[in-house]
Amino acid sequence: MSQQVVIGADHAGFSLKQELLPWLESLGCQVTDVGAFVYDPVDDYPDFTAEVARRVASGEADRGVVICGSGVGSSVAANKFPGVRAGLCHDTYSAHQGVEHDDVNVLCIGARVIGIEVAMEVIRAFLGARFSEEERHVRRLSKVLRIEETHLGK
Numbered sequence: 001m002s003q004q005v006v007i008g009a010d011h012a013g014f015s016l017k018q019e020l021l022p023w024l025e026s027l028g029c030q031v032t033d034v035g036a037f038v039y040d041p042v043d044d045y046p047d048f049t050a051e052v053a054r055r056v057a058s059g060e061a062d063r064g065v066v067i068c069g070s071g072v073g074s075s076v077a078a079n080k081f082p083g084v085r086a087g088l089c090h091d092t093y094s095a096h097q098g099v100e101h102d103d104v105n106v107l108c109i110g111a112r113v114i115g116i117e118v119a120m121e122v123i124r125a126f127l128g129a130r131f132s133e134e135e136r137h138v139r140r141l142s143k144v145l146r147i148e149e150t151h152l153g154k
Contacts, residue, residue, distance in 0.1 A: 003127060006061035008034040008048030009111070011041050013067025016111040016119060020065075023120060029127070032061060045069075049077040049108075056105050057083035063127060064106040067119075071110035078106045082152045085144070090114050092125040099129035101137050102144070 005024060009017035014036050024031045034051040036043055045068040052064040064084075066074040071088045078086035086106035087098040090113050098104035107126045109119055131137065 002028045002030070003062040004032070004060070005029045005063050005065060005127070006032045006034055006052050006055045007065045007067075008052040009036060009067035010045040010048055010069075011036065011039055011043050012045075012069035013109075013111040014039050016109075016116060017067050019116050020067075020119065020123070024123070027124070027127070045073050046077045049074040050081075053078040053081040053084045053086070053106060057081045062105075065123060065126075066106060066108045067111050068108070069110055069112045071108040071113065075108040078108060080152075082148055089122055089126065090118070092121050095122045095125040096129035099126060100132045101140075103131040103137075103141050 007017060007020070021031060021033060035048050049066045052066050055061045056064040066078060068074045075086050075088040078084050084106050085102060085104045086108050087094065087104040088108045089095040089098060090109060095107060107123065109122060114122070
């Protein structure tokens, strides 16, 4: 599973991120950690989410993972970046289906919602999935990309 993966987390996701880093590397991923590097109870998820999203949008990373308390705020913030399709997933079906049908490239998870074992299963499903290229999924993704061009000025 050799992929360039960028990961970031705020204070709420810090401990889970620290547990996931060696596991991701053991899968053969080339992991870039964009912080937080120390636990800071007053840091803000948009700072780490923006760096993950920027690197995925620029092509510096194949996929991104962002961890905050619920995953909701990170999902909202990541989706502000042209080229990023972030999905909030706490189950394996959504994680792989989001990639296969919607070409999701950033996974957002909530450390206050799922624990380490489920997080690993969800991330494995996300990283192992590929966009299907089926006509209906390509058609739908094209429509999403047109929305992005129109409203985000890509």
